[in-house]
Amino acid sequence: MRLLTFKGGIHPHYYKEKSKNCKIKKIALPEFLYLHLSQHTGIPSKPIVEKGEEVKIGQKIAKESGKLSVPLHSPANGTYMGVVTYPHPLGGRKEAMRIKVNKENPEPFKEKKRDKISDIPGEKLIDIIKDSGIVGMGGAAFPTYFKLQVPPNKEIKDLIINGIECEPYLASDYRLMMERAEEIMKGVDILRRTIKPENVWIAIESNKLDALENMKSSASFFPWAKFVALKTKYPQGSEKQLIEAVTGKKVPEGGLPFDVGAYVQNVGTAFAIYEAVYLSKPLFERVVTVTGNIRHQSNFLVPIGTPFEYIIELAEGPIGKISKIINGGPLMGISQATPEASVTKGTTGILIQNEKESISREPAPCIRCAACVDCCPMKLLPTEIYKYIETDQLERARELGVLSCMECGSCSYVCPAGIPLTQQFKVAKNRIITKTKGSK
Amino acid sequence: MLRISPAPHISSKVDTKKIMWSVVGALLPAFVYSVHIFGGSVIFITLLSVISAVGTEYLFGRITKRKISVSDGSAVVTGMLLAFNISANSPWWLPVVGSAFAIFVVKLIFGGIGYNIFNPALAGRAFLMASWPRIMTSSWAVPVGGGTLSGLPTASLDGVSQATPLTLLKVNPIQSIVESLNSTYMLKALFFGNVGGCIGETSALLLLVGVLYLFIRRYADWRISLGYIGAVFIFSGMLYYLGKTPVIPLFHILSGGVMLGGLFMATDPVTSPVTIKGRWIFGIGGGVICVLIRVWGGYPEGVSYSILIMNMFVPLLDRISEKSIFGR
Numbered sequence: 030m031r032l033l034t035f036k037g038g039i040h041p042h043y044y045k046e047k048s049k050n051c052k053i054k055k056i057a058l059p060e061f062l063y064l065h066l067s068q069h070t071g072i073p074s075k076p077i078v079e080k081g082e083e084v085k086i087g088q089k090i091a092k093e094s095g096k097l098s099v100p101l102h103s104p105a106n107g108t109y110m111g112v113v114t115y116p117h118p119l120g121g122r123k124e125a126m127r128i129k130v131n132k133e134n135p136e137p138f139k140e141k142k143r144d145k146i147s148d149i150p151g152e153k154l155i156d157i158i159k160d161s162g163i164v165g166m167g168g169a170a171f172p173t174y175f176k177l178q179v180p181p182n183k184e185i186k187d188l189i190i191n192g193i194e195c196e197p198y199l200a201s202d203y204r205l206m207m208e209r210a211e212e213i214m215k216g217v218d219i220l221r222r223t224i225k226p227e228n229v230w231i232a233i234e235s236n237k238l239d240a241l242e243n244m245k246s247s248a249s250f251f252p253w254a255k256f257v258a259l260k261t262k263y264p265q266g267s268e269k270q271l272i273e274a275v276t277g278k279k280v281p282e283g284g285l286p287f288d289v290g291a292y293v294q295n296v297g298t299a300f301a302i303y304e305a306v307y308l309s310k311p312l313f314e315r316v317v318t319v320t321g322n323i324r325h326q327s328n329f330l331v332p333i334g335t336p337f338e339y340i341i342e343l344a345e346g347p348i349g350k351i352s353k354i355i356n357g358g359p360l361m362g363i364s365q366a367t368p369e370a371s372v373t374k375g376t377t378g379i380l381i382q383n384e385k386e387s388i389s390r391e392p393a394p395c396i397r398c399a400a401c402v403d404c405c406p407m408k409l410l411p412t413e414i415y416k417y418i419e420t421d422q423l424e425r426a427r428e429l430g431v432l433s434c435m436e437c438g439s440c441s442y443v444c445p446a447g448i449p450l451t452q453q454f455k456v457a458k459n460r461i462i463t464k465t466k467g468s469k
Numbered sequence: 470m471l472r473i474s475p476a477p478h479i480s481s482k483v484d485t486k487k488i489m490w491s492v493v494g495a496l497l498p499a500f501v502y503s504v505h506i507f508g509g510s511v512i513f514i515t516l517l518s519v520i521s522a523v524g525t526e527y528l529f530g531r532i533t534k535r536k537i538s539v540s541d542g543s544a545v546v547t548g549m550l551l552a553f554n555i556s557a558n559s560p561w562w563l564p565v566v567g568s569a570f571a572i573f574v575v576k577l578i579f580g581g582i583g584y585n586i587f588n589p590a591l592a593g594r595a596f597l598m599a600s601w602p603r604i605m606t607s608s609w610a611v612p613v614g615g616g617t618l619s620g621l622p623t624a625s626l627d628g629v630s631q632a633t634p635l636t637l638l639k640v641n642p643i644q645s646i647v648e649s650l651n652s653t654y655m656l657k658a659l660f661f662g663n664v665g666g667c668i669g670e671t672s673a674l675l676l677l678v679g680v681l682y683l684f685i686r687r688y689a690d691w692r693i694s695l696g697y698i699g700a701v702f703i704f705s706g707m708l709y710y711l712g713k714t715p716v717i718p719l720f721h722i723l724s725g726g727v728m729l730g731g732l733f734m735a736t737d738p739v740t741s742p743v744t745i746k747g748r749w750i751f752g753i754g755g756g757v758i759c760v761l762i763r764v765w766g767g768y769p770e771g772v773s774y775s776i777l778i779m780n781m782f783v784p785l786l787d788r789i790s791e792k793s794i795f796g797r
Contacts, residue, residue: 041479197479269795282796353472360477367471380478387472389480393541394583396485399743400687407795412743413787430794438477445484446583452475 032235034260035270037406039439041197041263041360043236048200048320048328053208055330056343058105058135062334063115063125064090068373069164070171071097076126080111083131087138087311089160090126099162099172104313104332106131116370118337118356119363125371128334141309151223154306158219161305162312162374166297167191167202167266168357170375173298177223179287186290187276188226190217190299192233192240193259193266196358199378201316202296204328206233206240209300211247212307216299218251219306224292229253230275236261263360264437268293270406282433297377318378319344322351322386331372337379338368353387355380360438390447401440401450407433411440411450418457423464426457434458485582488688488738489542495679496549496733502675503668507557511668515552518564522548525572535581543582547571550590553669553729554773555597555605563604567593587780588740591730591773598773606636606769633666634659635725638716639769647715650724659723666725673728680732689736692745696752697731697759698722704760714764726772727759734773740780746790747783755779 067073074091084090084103091101103109107130115125143149149157159174179185190213194202205213221229233241235258245256259265259274269280271293278289286292297315304310312333317340319327324345331340337354341347355362356370357377401411409430417425431454440450504511526544530537538544551568571593576585598605634655637646649655658664662672669676683689706718714721721727726734735741735755742751755775762771 039481041481279796282794284796351471353474353478355478359479362476362478364473364476364478365471366473382478387474387478389474389478390484393485394581396488396543396583396738397741397743398488398688398738399690399748400483402743402745403687408793409795410743410787410791413791429791430797433794433796436476442477442479443481443483445481445488447480447484449475451477455475 032258032260033274034262034265035273035406037404037408038262038264039404039442041442043197045198045200045203045236048198048318048326049203051326051328053204053316053328053330056340058130058132058332059335059339060130060132062104062128062130062332063113063336063371064101064128064334065115065117065123065125065371065373066091066101066112067123068170068333068375069099070169071095073124074098074101076112078109080109082109084109084128086136087313089311093159097172097175099159099164099174101126102162102311102313103128104334106134106136116367118365118370118373118376125334138310143307143309146306154219154223157306158302160311163298163301163305164374165295166301166315166374167295168361168375168377170373173302179224183287184290185224185226185292187228187230187292188220188224189230189232189271189275189291189293190296191266191271191293192231192237192244192296193271195234195263195266196360196377198320198380199318199358201318201328201377203237203240205296205300205316206237207243210244211250212303213296213299214244214247214251214254215307216301216303217254219302220294220299221253226292228255231256232259232271232275234259234261234265263439264406267406267435267437282430312374315372315374315376317372317376320378321381322348322383323381324348333372333374335372337365337370337372340372340379341368341381347381347383349383351381352384353382355382360442361436392448393446395446395448398445400443400445404439404443406437406439407435409434415448415450415453418453423457423461427461431457432461485541485543489546491683491686491688492546493542493549495683496553496669498675498679499669499672502662502672503557506662506671507668510557514555514557514559514564514668515549517561518552518568519545519548521565521568522551522572525569526577529573529577538582541582544572547576547589550669550733551593554590554594554667554726557668559604563597563601567597570596583739585739587777588734588737591734591777594773595777633725633769634664635763635769642715650720651717656719656723659720669729670726673723676728676732690748692748693736693741693752694731696749697735697756698727700753700756701727701731701759704757708760708764721760721763725770730772730776731756735776735779740783742783742786744787744790747786750786750790751779751783754782
């Protein structure tokens with residue numbers, strides 16, 4: 030079988046064998062939930078319940094505010110205790126809605142099957158998706174309804190469903206594809222009906238061919254689906270690289286997938302869309318892989334707002350001492366200052382590292398080996414850009430395309446001198462963007 | 470306390486040290502064979518060269534109170550490559566002075582590993598060549614011992630046992646010599662390694678074997694080598710066709726330092742371009758300059774100067790080939 034792929038990339042050890050066979054398990058509710066008002070890209074949600082008010086599972090407790098925002102729904106029956114500042118998994122302390130869970134009344138969400146789904150027009154489907162608080166579940170948490178509003182002058186040729194999950198260790202998407210294939214495909218069907226693409230591609234990496242087969246087995250219901258296997262390589266799941274691999278087209282610099290007629294959604298998002306449309310169930314829980322140096326590798330179905338430490342405890346704690354807790358995968362994930370941070374809609378996994386694993390290399394001088402140049406999926410020259418950032422020539426760094434850097438971490442990963450290239454680019458990007466804004 | 474650091478939280482196992490020691494390993498087959506054909510003096514010269522290189526770097530670190538960088542192995546590589554560039558018959562002080570110059574003047578003064586403009590071993594050789602030209606060009610070791618890798622007896626063409634084939638070509642390109650240089654016998658001897666020359670210039674085959682490992686692990690870029698050796702082959706072929714050089718292109722790529730230079734010196738990461746296009750131009754440009762020197766220059770051999778000249782153009786080559794950004 031010919032495997033599709035992009036140019037560049039790296040081959041880290043994947044460590045998926047640890048967590049991939051752990052079935053999705055719903056966890057018991059914690060005592061308190063902390064729902065961050067900002068858990069999507071865009072403007073934070075606004076609480077619409079009063080302090081002390083009883084809330085029900087699935088109830089809308091915060092509404093969208095502004096153009097790029099989504100509502101929040103309570104993951105449990107309980108009492109709303111007001112807004113507190115609480116550790117955010119993306120760093121710092123942010124405003125979060127504190128809910129005291131009613132442990133006496135842990136009734137599950139009552140699903141309401143919707144009738145005649147095939148009669149619901151596209152705009153109505155987008156409204157349902159918006160009202161259900163759905164965001165991109167691959168980690169970026171971009172509001173899905175917003176992404177579905179394709180500009181009228183753009184036509185979507187290729188809808189690509191991202192089942193790549195190229196970050197090492199993580200297996201939440203894989204588990205969904207193994208256990209909920211038909212539901213995912215129903216969600217994809219909704220996407221298909223909203224944006225009306227010519228082709229629908231289901232893209233899965235070659236190290237998850239069983240998931241590909243499993244998804245394919247539902248294909249008789251969905252004859253429009255085209256399944257493609259992609260080479261196992263990081264960052265194969267990155268939007269632009271996935272489009273390049275599947276369609277051969279390159280999204281222009283500073284452009285959007287629309288510009289090449291492509292549209293990418295994650296399998297987890299498709300599943301959330303299924304639940305929202307078919308079962309009237311808003312997004313208030315998600316699958317989180319708990320892995321690494323932990324006793325019980327797990328894929329948990331976790332209520333949004335659950336503190337990490339509670340989940341780590343449920344996985345029977347770390348083996349030895351915890352040295353690092355990472356929100357997400359090891360290449361793009363964010364290390365936590367405290368184990369308290371709570372799960373958001375973008376939390377794909379919790380990775381635990383021990384002392385030895387968490388030590389980063391002492392940086393040495395660049396030997397110009399160009400390993401970073403060869404692996405950069407955006408075809409940048411990391412070592413050259415780094416040189417200009419080091420000497421404070423931000424304008425040159427911008428000319429060399431530092432703003433195209435998606436911070437995938439490949440260059441830092443391969444650098445034999447242990448130079449934190451990705452981090453430098455992140456800082457430089459922020460400085461360039463602030464500067465440009467300031468001068469306007 | 471939790472450890473906090475920016476992503477990524479994992480890294481590849483390949484570091485500078487591993488790359489440098491792999492280069493040392495890749496040079497070993499040719500080294501061992503050189504000991505076999507030239508005798509124990511090869512060990513003596515190489516050891517002196519390495520000790521001088523490492524010692525210079527160590528002393529520099531001590532005196533300037535900088536971090537001592539000896540353990541990264543790059544000084545060992547420089548020492549070895551310098552030894553590979555001189556004759557096994559050299560006086561003991563030649564590798565000592567050459568390596569000290571290479572490390573101190575060419576590498577450390579420019580800022581140490583990663584900051585040097587010129588390949589230290591090649592610049593060291595150029596320095597020796599300029600300072601002691603007679604020693605550098607007239608004391609070629611003669612292969613000793615009978616049974617060689619190719620099963621050929623020691624090349625005993627007229628004069629070949631004293632001078633290298635390239636010297637012969639430069640000083641005395643008479644019909645009979647040219648004929649013997651172009652003979653299958655000579656080409657075989659060059660390929661398997663059975664003629665006079667520098668310590669590292671003997672067996673093209675064993676250099677290829679060593680570098681293959683570096684190519685596979687991507688510690689050296691095959692594009693530079695292919696560009697360099699390919700350019701020597703094609704350009705010398707054109708000149709052969711035009712009657713400007715009497716020897717065939719195969720002789721050009723197998724003789725002298727083309728293999729050692731094209732495979733191990735031009736591919737030095739520090740002194741070669743980082744862009745893919747730049748690497749091609751670098752390799753091809755070097756090969757062309759090498760042939761120009763061999764055919765029209767004053768020296769019989771042009772490998773080291775060709776690479777040193779291309780070293781100077783590296784920043785320029787990186788600059789003119791930088792625009793290949795995704796989607797631009």
